[in-house]
Amino acid sequence: MIAATPPAPIATPAALSPGPAPAGYRVRLRFDPRVRSLEGTVAIRTRGARGPVWVRLRANRGGAPGVAACASARTRVAAIAGSTLVAARRGCGVVRVAPPPGAATLTLRVGVAIPAANDSFGRSLGVDLVGDVLPVMVAAGAGGPRLGPDPEWGEGLLAPVVPWDVSVGVPRGLTVVLPGVPRVRDGPGGRVFRSRARVRDAAIAVGALRARSVRVGRVDVRVVAAPGAAGVLPAASARAVRAFRFMQRRYGRYPLPRLTVVVGNLPWGGSEYPGVVFSTPDTATVSHEVAHQWFFSLVGNDQYRDPWLDESLTSFHEQLLVPGTYDCPRARPPAGLLTRGMGYWGAHPGAYERVVYRDGACAFVALQRTAGAAPLRRALAAYVAARAGGIAGARDLYAALVTAVPGPVVDAWWARYVGDPPHAAVPPAVVAHRA
Numbered sequence: 001m002i003a004a005t006p007p008a009p010i011a012t013p014a015a016l017s018p019g020p021a022p023a024g025y026r027v028r029l030r031f032d033p034r035v036r037s038l039e040g041t042v043a044i045r046t047r048g049a050r051g052p053v054w055v056r057l058r059a060n061r062g063g064a065p066g067v068a069a070c071a072s073a074r075t076r077v078a079a080i081a082g083s084t085l086v087a088a089r090r091g092c093g094v095v096r097v098a099p100p101p102g103a104a105t106l107t108l109r110v111g112v113a114i115p116a117a118n119d120s121f122g123r124s125l126g127v128d129l130v131g132d133v134l135p136v137m138v139a140a141g142a143g144g145p146r147l148g149p150d151p152e153w154g155e156g157l158l159a160p161v162v163p164w165d166v167s168v169g170v171p172r173g174l175t176v177v178l179p180g181v182p183r184v185r186d187g188p189g190g191r192v193f194r195s196r197a198r199v200r201d202a203a204i205a206v207g208a209l210r211a212r213s214v215r216v217g218r219v220d221v222r223v224v225a226a227p228g229a230a231g232v233l234p235a236a237s238a239r240a241v242r243a244f245r246f247m248q249r250r251y252g253r254y255p256l257p258r259l260t261v262v263v264g265n266l267p268w269g270g271s272e273y274p275g276v277v278f279s280t281p282d283t284a285t286v287s288h289e290v291a292h293q294w295f296f297s298l299v300g301n302d303q304y305r306d307p308w309l310d311e312s313l314t315s316f317h318e319q320l321l322v323p324g325t326y327d328c329p330r331a332r333p334p335a336g337l338l339t340r341g342m343g344y345w346g347a348h349p350g351a352y353e354r355v356v357y358r359d360g361a362c363a364f365v366a367l368q369r370t371a372g373a374a375p376l377r378r379a380l381a382a383y384v385a386a387r388a389g390g391i392a393g394a395r396d397l398y399a400a401l402v403t404a405v406p407g408p409v410v411d412a413w414w415a416r417y418v419g420d421p422p423h424a425a426v427p428p429a430v431v432a433h434r435a
């Protein structure tokens with residue numbers, strides 16, 4: 001057991017600034033399979049807000065600007081129930097909405113037309129996927145609220161864990177995947193799936209689904225696919241369960257009662273959401289997306305500013321689960337590049353995957369070689385324990401590493417692969433957005 005002390009006091013500023021933040025979501029939608037649309041309402045309860053707040057309408061990239069209502073070809077949003085749309089930016093990508101006077105909840109009417117593209121907002125292997133689509137309130141990061149556009153690829157979410165209450169009505173014969181374990185009841189013309197879960201975001205999948213469930217402790221690890229792809233369920237389930245057991249053994253109990261893997265054939269493999277992942281059935285992608293449940297879903301980060309924190313750590317665990325996924329001996333990550341944000345990668349798309357996934361994973365492989373597997377595992381377990389349910393920044397990772405790995409080893413590694421070690425002379429100022 002190595003008991004190392006930090007070489008200098010570590011500042012641990014919160015990645016999420018105090019200020020207006022979402023306190024909960026209530027989503028009521030109905031799915032129409034004839035036109036493949038979702039219609040209904042999204043109510044956002046706010047905390048700490050006196051007046052209008054910014055809301056990100058993520059499916060509205062490129063939508064028509066307007067103040068009375070915002071619409072793109074795929075998604076329409078209007079403020080209702082006394083709420084008012086007071087401003088719009090980025091072609092309705094971000095809007096400012098005022099709740100009714102004296103109220104803390106704003107309500108939007110939403111209409112979502114699901115595209116035909118093989119996309120995480122689209123249709124893959126016969127399943128309708130709705131990821132990164134529902135409106136979310138913009139929470140403030142270290143630099144204040146980010147009102148710029150979402151990245152064209154990759155993720156850009158910064159969201160605290162709050163209660164989401166989501167219901168989707170569908171005709172009989174269809175199943176709805178939501179975070180958590182939905183309750184099913186008869187509804188008008190079919191059935192209503194309703195789930196309540198404490199998560200950062202809610203992804204939805206709809207289809208005539210076949211499922212394979214395996215209980216791992218108290219968690220239902222479920223893999224679903226359309227009937228035409230149901231043949232992959234046994235193998236995909238075994239891969240998901242193996243990755244889930246591996247991560248849970250290392251980092252502790254998974255907080256949700258179910259993890260659902262939706263099998264698709266997305267060109268880039270998969271996308272992660274709290275409690276739900278969309279994934280191709282191969283071992284590496286399933287392992288990667290399951291590992292995201294700890295790095296992003298449980299330990300959150302600013303995905304736009306610090307994409308490496310979840311992607312590099314997730315890719316490292318993918319490499320542990322499927323050795324050889326990344327060609328580490330050839331990886332030469334230049335220090336300072338790994339920590340770039342999605343603004344940089346948007347302008348350098350060719351290097352994003354190589355640096356943030358491969359080089360990032362290989363950087364942790366190198367640290368494991370010099371520090372030892374057990375100390376690194378203890379350090380990462382400390383990182384998860386310190387920031388579970390919250391938002392982590394790079395300093396949190398550094399602070400956790402030096403709890404189990406000698407400071408000089410961490411500093412040398414950090415300087416080579418990450419940048420200047422984040423020593424700071426200011427005392428810790430921890431704001432734990434723990435939920």
Ligand SMILES: [Zn+2]
Pocket residue numbers: 272288292311314
């Ligand atoms: Zn990933």
